Amino acid sequence: MIKAVFFDIDGTLVSFKTHVVANSTVEAIHQLRTKGIKVFIATGRQLQxxxxxxxxxxxxxxTLNGGYCIAGKDEVIYKQAIPKxxxxxxxxxxxxxxxxxCACVTEDAIVLNYRNESVDALYEQIRLKAPEIGPIETLADKEIFQLIAFFTAEEEEQIMASMPNSLAARxxxxxxxxxxxxxxxAVGIDRIxxxxxxxxxxxMAFGDGGNDIAMLQHxxxxVAMGNAMDDVKASADFVTTSVDEDGVVVALRHFGLI
Known part of the structure; x- marks a missing residue:
C-alpha cells in the first residue's frame, strides 16, 4: 500500500506552458492527503x-536534489554540502x-557570478527571478549545497573531472x-x-528530468511524465501522459490511489 508520494515540480506538477499546477492535480493531491497518504515535493529548487x-x-x-530535506514546513532533518x-x-x-x-546555493541565499543568454532563457522558462549577481568567491568557505552551473553537456565531463567529490544532474x-x-x-527520500x-x-514518485532518474528507480x-526524456521513461515503472494532459491524475487513477 502506498503511504507517501513524491513529486518533482518543473515539468511534473507545473507545466512549462501554464506555469501553474492544474486544478485537477491540486484536487488529486488533496484526495491523497485526505486518505492519509503523505505528499512530498522532490525538487532541485531551494525551498525559498x-x-x-x-x-x-x-x-x-x-530540496536541492536531496541535499536539504525538510519535514513539515521548516524542520530540517538532513543536509549535505558540497565538499569545500x-x-x-x-x-x-x-x-x-x-x-x-554559476550560481552558488547556500542555506539562505543564491549568488550568481554573471548572466548570459542561457541564464536568461532558463529563468524565463521557469518564470523565476534570476539570482542576485555577486562574487561567488566570497562564498567559497561557506556551506554550499548546490551549484546551478551553466556549462554545456560537452563541457560537463571536463569540469566535473576537477570536482571528484560531486556529481551533476541535468x-x-x-x-x-x-x-x-x-x-x-533518492537519498533525500530515504531521509524523509x-x-x-x-x-x-x-x-511512489513522479518526475520528468534527468535529476529524477535516481528516485524513480529507487x-x-x-512514474515518468509523458513529456519526460527517453532515459527518464526507461527508468520508470509506468509512463503516464504529459503534465499538460493531467499526467499526475491519470497515473494516480491507474494505481487506484484516487
Whole structure:
C-alpha cells in the first residue's frame, strides 16, 4: 500500500506552458492527503525558490536534489554540502580555464557570478527571478549545497573531472545541478521516510528530468511524465501522459490511489 508520494515540480506538477499546477492535480493531491497518504515535493529548487505551487498543501520537501530535506514546513532533518575542496577546484577552473555562469546555493541565499543568454532563457522558462549577481568567491568557505552551473553537456565531463567529490544532474540543456556525490533525490527520500517511519516499498514518485532518474528507480513505484526524456521513461515503472494532459491524475487513477 502506498503511504507517501513524491513529486518533482518543473515539468511534473507545473507545466512549462501554464506555469501553474492544474486544478485537477491540486484536487488529486488533496484526495491523497485526505486518505492519509503523505505528499512530498522532490525538487532541485531551494525551498525559498518554490514559488509556483499555489495553495498546494504538502507534508515536506526534498530540496536541492536531496541535499536539504525538510519535514513539515521548516524542520530540517538532513543536509549535505558540497565538499569545500570541490568548490575551490571549480573556482580555480573558472579563473584559469573557462568562466561560465554559476550560481552558488547556500542555506539562505543564491549568488550568481554573471548572466548570459542561457541564464536568461532558463529563468524565463521557469518564470523565476534570476539570482542576485555577486562574487561567488566570497562564498567559497561557506556551506554550499548546490551549484546551478551553466556549462554545456560537452563541457560537463571536463569540469566535473576537477570536482571528484560531486556529481551533476541535468534536466535542461541550459545547465546542470551540481551537488555532493551520493546526494540524490533518492537519498533525500530515504531521509524523509526514515523520519516518518514509512517503508521504501510504500512510496511512489513522479518526475520528468534527468535529476529524477535516481528516485524513480529507487521508490516502490516510479512514474515518468509523458513529456519526460527517453532515459527518464526507461527508468520508470509506468509512463503516464504529459503534465499538460493531467499526467499526475491519470497515473494516480491507474494505481487506484484516487
Amino acid at each position: 525558490c518554490i514559488d509556483n505551487l499555489g495553495n498546494l498543501e504538502v507534508d515536506g520537501y526534498v 575542496e570541490d568548490i575551490h577546484s571549480m573556482l580555480e577552473y573558472q579563473r584559469t580555464v573557462h568562466t561560465f555562469p 534536466w535542461s540543456p541550459y545547465f546542470a545541478d551540481v551537488v555532493a556525490k551520493g546526494c540524490t533525490k 521516510i526514515e523520519h516518518y517511519g514509512i517503508a521504501l516499498e510504500e512510496t 521508490v516502490g513505484i516510479g
